[in-house]
Amino acid sequence: MDRERVLRKLPKVNDLLEEESIKVLEHQCGRQTVLKAVRDGIEEVRRLIERSFEEGLEIKADEEALKKEALDRAVELVARYSSYSLKKVINATGVVLHTNLGRAPLPEEAIKNIADVARGYSNLEYDLEEGKRGERYDHVRTLLCEITGAEDAMVVNNNAAAVLLALSALASGREVVISRGQLVEIGGSFRVPDVMAQSGARLVEVGTTNKTRLSDYERAINENTALLLKVHTSNFKFVGFWSEVKIEELKALGLKYGIPVMEDLGSGVLVDLEKFGLPPEPTVQSSVKAGTDVVTFSGDKLLGGPQAGIILGKKEYIEKIKSHPLARALRIDKLTLSALEAVLKIYRNEDYEKIPVLKMLLRSSEELERTAEKLAEELRKVVNGRGQVEVLDDLSAVGGGSLPGVELPTKVVALRIHALGPDDLAKKLRSARIPVIGRIKKERFLLDVRTLAEEELKIIPEMVGSVL
Numbered sequence: 001m002d003r004e005r006v007l008r009k010l011p012k013v014n015d016l017l018e019e020e021s022i023k024v025l026e027h028q029c030g031r032q033t034v035l036k037a038v039r040d041g042i043e044e045v046r047r048l049i050e051r052s053f054e055e056g057l058e059i060k061a062d063e064e065a066l067k068k069e070a071l072d073r074a075v076e077l078v079a080r081y082s083s084y085s086l087k088k089v090i091n092a093t094g095v096v097l098h099t100n101l102g103r104a105p106l107p108e109e110a111i112k113n114i115a116d117v118a119r120g121y122s123n124l125e126y127d128l129e130e131g132k133r134g135e136r137y138d139h140v141r142t143l144l145c146e147i148t149g150a151e152d153a154m155v156v157n158n159n160a161a162a163v164l165l166a167l168s169a170l171a172s173g174r175e176v177v178i179s180r181g182q183l184v185e186i187g188g189s190f191r192v193p194d195v196m197a198q199s200g201a202r203l204v205e206v207g208t209t210n211k212t213r214l215s216d217y218e219r220a221i222n223e224n225t226a227l228l229l230k231v232h233t234s235n236f237k238f239v240g241f242w243s244e245v246k247i248e249e250l251k252a253l254g255l256k257y258g259i260p261v262m263e264d265l266g267s268g269v270l271v272d273l274e275k276f277g278l279p280p281e282p283t284v285q286s287s288v289k290a291g292t293d294v295v296t297f298s299g300d301k302l303l304g305g306p307q308a309g310i311i312l313g314k315k316e317y318i319e320k321i322k323s324h325p326l327a328r329a330l331r332i333d334k335l336t337l338s339a340l341e342a343v344l345k346i347y348r349n350e351d352y353e354k355i356p357v358l359k360m361l362l363r364s365s366e367e368l369e370r371t372a373e374k375l376a377e378e379l380r381k382v383v384n385g386r387g388q389v390e391v392l393d394d395l396s397a398v399g400g401g402s403l404p405g406v407e408l409p410t411k412v413v414a415l416r417i418h419a420l421g422p423d424d425l426a427k428k429l430r431s432a433r434i435p436v437i438g439r440i441k442k443e444r445f446l447l448d449v450r451t452l453a454e455e456e457l458k459i460i461p462e463m464v465g466s467v468l
């Protein structure tokens with residue numbers, strides 16, 4: 001049969017629109033979405049026919065078969081066109097704070113509060129007692145001060161914004177002294193020297209890459225010095241011979257010369273992780289206690305809250321930062337604020353097990369094992385002889401530029417499908433209705449159970465079944 005004759009057998013758009021399954025979809029997803037899917041479905045089959053002729057392949061060319069093929073494709077396309085671009089995925093990488101996968105999952109309370117605030121009006125900037133204009137920061141200021149011991153606090157869009165704003169408000173046109181060992185790059189676009197330049201402050205680097213002493217800072221101080229800055233090295237770690245100046249010592253130096261001290265903690269930890277058997281991290285409380293004038297940190301790293309930048313410390317500096325014109329441009333939105341308030345309430349009540357990030361970091365080996373066995377059992381039913389499912393020991397990373405080098409012993413479910421290489425399997429699972437993201441190691445596709453939620457143990461086998 002020649003190409004033209006086969007192409008003439010393609011179904012018409014209107015034929016497909018008459019189909020019962022398409023009519024149902026039209027009702028659910030709207031006419032325009034369905035119309036586009038039907039046109040594109042037919043077009044895909046047309047291209048398939050063209051390609052088959054070019055490659056000299058056999059093709060089933062009766063009208064019914066072509067119609068069914070176009071219909072199947074249209075139905076699939078409707079699902080794709082009506083799903084959101086930004087959507088839920090399953091993080092089976094074991095990386096708890098995966099920046100590309102949205103960092104911290106929120107506690108239930110925070111999700112509920114977002115919905116309540118989003119649904120209607122709120123007292124975002126309204127003082128209910130006085131019946132007049134209020135300040136959006138009021139909703140978290142008291143909690144932040146109570147938890148950390150700070151005099152005052154405010155919040156912005158993220159920690160990068162917090163650092164930029166604080167430097168702009170406190171040091172523009174003047175000098176900021178920082179150790180060479182702390183001129184870090186975080187996540188590819190936050191580079192301390194660049195942020196400093198953007199703020200209009202002049203960077204004065206002191207010490208060497210691996211060692212900086214208090215005397216190095218002291219020698220750099222002059223009448224133009226606006227700030228002494230300490231930055232947490234976050235995503236990298238010194239080994240061997242190195243030393244840095246403690247925040248307490250830096251504060252004492254600042255006091256001697258009347259210069260404020262700022263610390264960018266990066267990952268804001270509000271609870272001593274050592275208590276839970278994790279490596280120690282400087283807490284926000286310890287920095288405040290040392291007398292640091294301005295402390296900045298992220299809302300969605302180890303804190304386990306929404307994306308936000310928290311700035312707290314001495315009232316005189318927080319006031320100055322708040323009234324800088326950039327504060328308005330970088331301000332936090334009401335949904336983030338509602339989530340942050342809920343998360344901070346959890347911290348005040350010391351209900352740490354309600355914070356998903358902390359819970360995932362602290363999962364016991366028994367729980368990890370139990371979860372992995374459960375997932376493996378469900379997967380075996382689905383794979384059913386077409387491959388291999390094993391539970392193995394492995395290590396998970398914390399991620400998000402937090403606790404670098406720390407590897408937590410974990411359990412993974414290793415999946416091997418005979419007919420599919422690990423890369424192809426990973427690709428197929430990324431395109432599932434609910435994408436499943438894992439990692440590949442030694443020709444195996446691994447699902448790390450540390451970062452999985454209970455309900456996802458049922459979804460994963462379903463998604464694996466759908467792609468096989």
Ligand SMILES: *Cc1c(COP(=O)(O)O)cnc(C)c1O
Nearest residue numbers: 158159160186232234266267298
């Ligand atoms: C992560 C980090 C930032 C940036 O914080 P975001 O909340 O991602 O904007 C800034 N400084 C340090 C030290 C960090 O670790």
